[in-house]
Amino acid sequence: MSTLTAVYPGSFDPVTYGHLDLIQRSTKLFDHLIVAVVSNPGKTPLFTLRERLDLLHKTVEGRIQTTVEVDSFDGLLVDFMNRKNAHVVIRGFRAVSDFEFEFEMALTNRRLDKKIETVFMAPSEEHIFLRASLVKEIAQFGGSVSDFVPSIVEQQLHQKFQDLKLKQNQIR
Ligand code: PNS
Secondary structure, three states: OOOOEEEEEEOOOOOOHHHHHHHHHHHHHOOEEEEEEEOOOOOOOOOOHHHHHHHHHHHHHHHOOOOEEEEEEOOOHHHHHHHHOOOEEEEEOOOHHHHHHHHHHHHHHHHHOOOOEEEEEOOOHHHOOOOHHHHHHHHHOOOOOOOOOOHHHHHHHHHHHHHHHHHHHHHO
């Protein structure tokens, strides 16, 4: 019997409850899920690759009981998918604002490799407007992000911004 593997790619900078919700939903549809952290995102990440992977490991392991693999890739997603023998990409679809970027990415990936299909999943309503960039902005100014990320992620966010502030003060 063949197993159906899906890949959920992203920056995960950092992992949020929205990501975890999607991971949980995907595990019900696929035999094997690979959460793939891009190591060279277009934007400069707040967390290093190792930190993003570590937070994913810690938050996925506690909550999700099935076979979820956490891995990283650089270069093209389709090349990573081929190495993993996977043909399904999972992406979350929150609001209309996501449409253009997501649609473009799905069609580009299929243009690069016609075996690749993208499955869009709707998150739970409470996560519709949850974006890692907003979470970072709130945490940067000392706000609580406990509704959006697990406590270990919140701790790391506050630590990260504290360290950055210390560094900036040393430069001045
Ligand atoms: O969480 P993000 O930042 O929205 O994830 C975007 C990601 C990492 C899925 C996308 O940038 C990606 O697949 N990058 C790898 C490079 C690639 O394959 N580009 C061509 C497809 S658009």
